[in-house]
Amino acid sequence: MTERKIELEVLRYRPEQDAEPWFQTYTVPCPEEWVVLDALNYVKDEIDRTLSYRWSCHMFVCGSCGMVIDGEPKLACKAFLRDYGDKIRVEPLANFPIERDLVIVMDDFMEKLESVKPYLIPKEEKSLDEGSYLQTPAQLKAYKQYSMCINCMLCYSACPQYGLAPEFIGPAALALAHRYNMDSRDVGRKAREDTVASHEGIWECSFVGACSEVCPKSVDPAGAIQQVKFSSAIDYFTSWLPGGGSR
Amino acid sequence: MDTVTTDIAVVGAGGAGLRAAIAAAEADPAVSVLLVSKVYPMRSHTCAAEGGAAAVAKSDDSLEYHFNDTVTGADWLADQDAVELFVNEIPRELTLLEHWGCPWSREDAGEVAVRPFGGMKIKRTWYAADKTGFHMLHTLFQTSLKYPSIKRLDEHFCVDLLVDDGRCHGLTAMEVRTGRMKMIKAKAVIIASGGAGRIFAFTTNGAIKTGDGMAMAYRAGVPLKDMEFVQYHPTGLPGSGILLTEGCRGEGGYLLNKDNYRYLQDYNLGPAEDKPRLKAMELGPRDRLSQAFYHESQKGRTVETKWGDVVYLDMRHLGEKLIDERLPLVRDLARSYVNADPVTDLVPVRPVVHYMMGGIHTDINAATTIDGLYAAGECACVTINGANRLGSNSLGELLVFGARAGRFAVEHVKSVKAPGDIIEKQAADSEGRVKALFRRPKSGERVAAMRNALTLSMEDGCGIYRTEETIRSTCNTITDLRARFQDLALEDHSNVFNTDLYQALELGCMIEVAHTVAQSALERKESRGAHQRLDYEARDDATYLKHSMAYYNPNGDPRIDYADVVITKSQPAARVYGGSAA
Numbered sequence: 081m082t083e084r085k086i087e088l089e090v091l092r093y094r095p096e097q098d099a100e101p102w103f104q105t106y107t108v109p110c111p112e113e114w115v116v117l118d119a120l121n122y123v124k125d126e127i128d129r130t131l132s133y134r135w136s137c138h139m140f141v142c143g144s145c146g147m148v149i150d151g152e153p154k155l156a157c158k159a160f161l162r163d164y165g166d167k168i169r170v171e172p173l174a175n176f177p178i179e180r181d182l183v184i185v186m187d188d189f190m191e192k193l194e195s196v197k198p199y200l201i202p203k204e205e206k207s208l209d210e211g212s213y214l215q216t217p218a219q220l221k222a223y224k225q226y227s228m229c230i231n232c233m234l235c236y237s238a239c240p241q242y243g244l245a246p247e248f249i250g251p252a253a254l255a256l257a258h259r260y261n262m263d264s265r266d267v268g269r270k271a272r273e274d275t276v277a278s279h280e281g282i283w284e285c286s287f288v289g290a291c292s293e294v295c296p297k298s299v300d301p302a303g304a305i306q307q308v309k310f311s312s313a314i315d316y317f318t319s320w321l322p323g324g325g326s327r
Numbered sequence: 328m329d330t331v332t333t334d335i336a337v338v339g340a341g342g343a344g345l346r347a348a349i350a351a352a353e354a355d356p357a358v359s360v361l362l363v364s365k366v367y368p369m370r371s372h373t374c375a376a377e378g379g380a381a382a383v384a385k386s387d388d389s390l391e392y393h394f395n396d397t398v399t400g401a402d403w404l405a406d407q408d409a410v411e412l413f414v415n416e417i418p419r420e421l422t423l424l425e426h427w428g429c430p431w432s433r434e435d436a437g438e439v440a441v442r443p444f445g446g447m448k449i450k451r452t453w454y455a456a457d458k459t460g461f462h463m464l465h466t467l468f469q470t471s472l473k474y475p476s477i478k479r480l481d482e483h484f485c486v487d488l489l490v491d492d493g494r495c496h497g498l499t500a501m502e503v504r505t506g507r508m509k510m511i512k513a514k515a516v517i518i519a520s521g522g523a524g525r526i527f528a529f530t531t532n533g534a535i536k537t538g539d540g541m542a543m544a545y546r547a548g549v550p551l552k553d554m555e556f557v558q559y560h561p562t563g564l565p566g567s568g569i570l571l572t573e574g575c576r577g578e579g580g581y582l583l584n585k586d587n588y589r590y591l592q593d594y595n596l597g598p599a600e601d602k603p604r605l606k607a608m609e610l611g612p613r614d615r616l617s618q619a620f621y622h623e624s625q626k627g628r629t630v631e632t633k634w635g636d637v638v639y640l641d642m643r644h645l646g647e648k649l650i651d652e653r654l655p656l657v658r659d660l661a662r663s664y665v666n667a668d669p670v671t672d673l674v675p676v677r678p679v680v681h682y683m684m685g686g687i688h689t690d691i692n693a694a695t696t697i698d699g700l701y702a703a704g705e706c707a708c709v710t711i712n713g714a715n716r717l718g719s720n721s722l723g724e725l726l727v728f729g730a731r732a733g734r735f736a737v738e739h740v741k742s743v744k745a746p747g748d749i750i751e752k753q754a755a756d757s758e759g760r761v762k763a764l765f766r767r768p769k770s771g772e773r774v775a776a777m778r779n780a781l782t783l784s785m786e787d788g789c790g791i792y793r794t795e796e797t798i799r800s801t802c803n804t805i806t807d808l809r810a811r812f813q814d815l816a817l818e819d820h821s822n823v824f825n826t827d828l829y830q831a832l833e834l835g836c837m838i839e840v841a842h843t844v845a846q847s848a849l850e851r852k853e854s855r856g857a858h859q860r861l862d863y864e865a866r867d868d869a870t871y872l873k874h875s876m877a878y879y880n881p882n883g884d885p886r887i888d889y890a891d892v893v894i895t896k897s898q899p900a901a902r903v904y905g906g907s908a909a
């Protein structure tokens with residue numbers, strides 16, 4: 081079998097040299113088991129040392145290599161060349177400033193992630209001598225899905241709302257807040273509410289669901305946001321009942 | 328050059344670095360901690376750990392059993408005081424992670440569940456499905472956000488340590504976004520930079536595992552200990568090297584040769600029973616299993632593929648429900664990368680470089696030979712792993728010794744004198760070295776070509792079985808590469824996110840670390856654990872029940888010295904697995 085070759089059209093942008101982004105085309109081999117990341121590594125090692133992108137684990141878990149591949153946000157290590165045509169377009173994640181080539185500036189994402197108090201807030205400190213909390217498989221299941229986020233930011237790239245209103249906290253950070261809220265060991269929902277249930281929080285989401293569609297880990301951020309909205313609405317209404325809530 | 332000042336600087340924000348930072352913050356909130364990492368914390372390779380972390384938790388287990396398993400697994404090269412401390416402290420560390428929210432898999436009544444792992448007499452490996460390291464890393468990272476004294480410099484590449492009169496006073500780092508060098512002045516430095524599996528061609532390790540921190544300490548004069556001991560994991564996917572966790576075998580998977588025969592029974596690991604038997608067959612230790620593969624392939628009983636010989640991992644009898652519940656990532660990876668669904672198909676696997684038993688020499692307080700310099704995690708060598716690490720001991724190790732590094736560093740900063748001006752000069756020299764590399768011409772030796780030459784030569788000469796001849800040939804390649812590094816080409820001359828420069832810096836570290844592996848392997852004329860010499864097949868306790876210590880030599884081969892192994896309760900004996908294992 082003669083080896084198939086494909087063309088990678090890669091967005092290039094080096095702020096010191098380039099006035100604006102442009103596309104560079106590289107011709108690369110296309111073995112059956114290769115993913116887009118392998119093709120980029122081939123470019124970097126064999127053709128052009130100046131191409132920059134982030135990657136590390138090559139096994140869908142470190143979250144480094146999120147990119148837009150043929151118009152869709154994907155992990156480059158999970159996008160098999162065999163599933164694409166002879167020309168593949170590779171761009172950085174949308175909705176973020178480009179730092180260089182396929183590398184985006186992720187400061188905003190990190191701030192948002194940190195802003196939702198993404199850590200366990202227990203009812204009271206438990207000493208180590210008391211051992212572990214009990215948590216049944218059903219209680220684990222209640223939040224497990226939301227704990228699977230690898231912070232790859234594909235959902236931010238897909239989210240129309242984040243594109244329009246960058247102050248929106250966004251899918252991954254909201255799903256993470258929900259992960260802790262749903263944990264049987266946690267009582268921090270109120271503490272997270274200020275950020276999460278604010279205007280920049282859940283209420284910005286227009287529930288298009290694009291975030292859940294692109295998630296490589298089936299976290300379903302859209303579902304999480306919907307649930308948060310629901311429970312925050314309930315909280316809001318109970319707070320107006322006689323003796324209800326903390327407002 | 329910008330200057331940043333902190334009490335404690337931590338090189339690396341993986342499991343060990345984060346645990347160290349949190350321990351320091353809890354010990355004294357007034358002590359400032361700076362996590363400096365070349366990638367964002369959640370990209371650290373701890374995220375890739377699948378199988379779990381061992382700690383005594385159940386009533387049928389005991390600290391003594393965990394101790395004995397670890398020391399035997401290590402082929403008696405572990406320091407027994409360190410192992411004892413480790414097995415004592417790890418149950419509390421895993422419980423602490425539970426308190427911080429780690430989603431450990433559970434039994435029906437809500438207790439933390441455990442699974443069997445290779446070389447362990449009792450089931451004691453805590454797990455979070457097959458994404459244990461991922462959950463541990465994210466739990467640690469997210470928990471670290473609670474502590475105001477912990478600050479971070481993400482995507483900063485650490486380059487050199489600053490040492491004056493035997494004391495460490497900080498380091499230099501390059502901000503990847505701008506290419507700017509920074510001098511980080513610190514009263515204590517903790518290196519937690521992870522392993523160096525990338526010095527081999529075929530590895531489970533991510534791109535970032537290039538041994539930078541080991542090289543930094545080594546160049547500063549700290550010996551690298553037991554570097555010849557490199558762990559091959561028996562079940563990597565051919566081609567990519569992606570790991571299928573030992574949990575596959577812990578849950579009951581079989582290893583089959585080309586005749587569908589469970590060949591491990593021919594290597595003193597039997598009897599072959601349907602259900603997993605602890606410390607036998609597929610639950611033997613990794614060194615033995617990888618060595619058995621080598622012999623099977625010598626006998627022509629493996630299957631040839633374009634990515635080299637393979638055997639099969641058979642999980643079909645485990646059923647879809649169990650596989651989906653406990654090994655979902657394995658299923659995803661096998662289907663995607665080798666088009667084999669473990670539920671219905673045999674999955675091709677071969678041994679793959681996985682873990683460095685050796686590393687920066689430390690004592691049981693994680694202190695190195697330089698005052699104020701600590702090391703923990705895979706980059707360090709305490710050593711609890713000796714000649715062969717047991718699966719699921721390293722996630723525990725990074726917690727126990729990461730935490731100790733943090734606490735002892737806090738103690739240390741209280742008594743530190745100000746450094747002399749010499750460190751400013753060292754920082755300027757370090758900046759000069761990086762700038763010189765940055766200004767290298769576009770033509771010359773290519774980073775990728777040199778890296779390939781290195782990693783293939785390591786695979787050929789320092790693989791599962793070694794001989795004087797193969798190792799010497801690798802040593803020669805390394806000497807050659809050290810010279811060629813002076814003529815390295817740099818094609819990218821922009822300051823912003825220059826990964827050409829980043830990889831050139833990594834390559835420099837890889838060459839130094841590989842040099843210590845090869846030289847230590849050459850001089851250890853015996854076979855022990857993961858270091859197997861075809862020309863010296865027996866273990867030789869009289870001469871080599873010793874740690875090798877590799878010292879940096881800028882102009883030649885590392886100098887290898889030896890240090891005693893700490894033996895307290897367990898005298899060296901034969902390692903017995905299979906039916907007659909204790």
Ligand SMILES: Cc1cc2nc3c(=O)[nH]c(=O)nc-3n(C[C@H](O)[C@H](O)[C@H](O)COP(=O)(O)OP(=O)(O)OC[C@H]3O[C@@H](n4cnc5c(N)ncnc54)[C@H](O)[C@@H]3O)c2cc1C
Pocket residue numbers: 338339340341342343344363364365366367368371372373374375376377378379380381459460483484485486519520521522531532533535536539540570572681682703704705706718719720721722723725
């Ligand atoms: C696929 C896989 C599966 C595994 N499964 C298990 C398992 O089930 N159980 C088990 O016990 N062990 C397992 N291991 C081993 C274990 O995961 C590692 O030994 C451990 O996670 C290493 O953690 P660490 O904190 O030392 O390093 P890492 O998590 O690798 O972190 C290193 C840190 O150092 C930083 N760094 C490195 N160089 C520099 C530099 N020059 N400048 C700045 N920062 C730098 C990196 O950015 C990173 O933050 C597995 C390993 C692999 C590869």
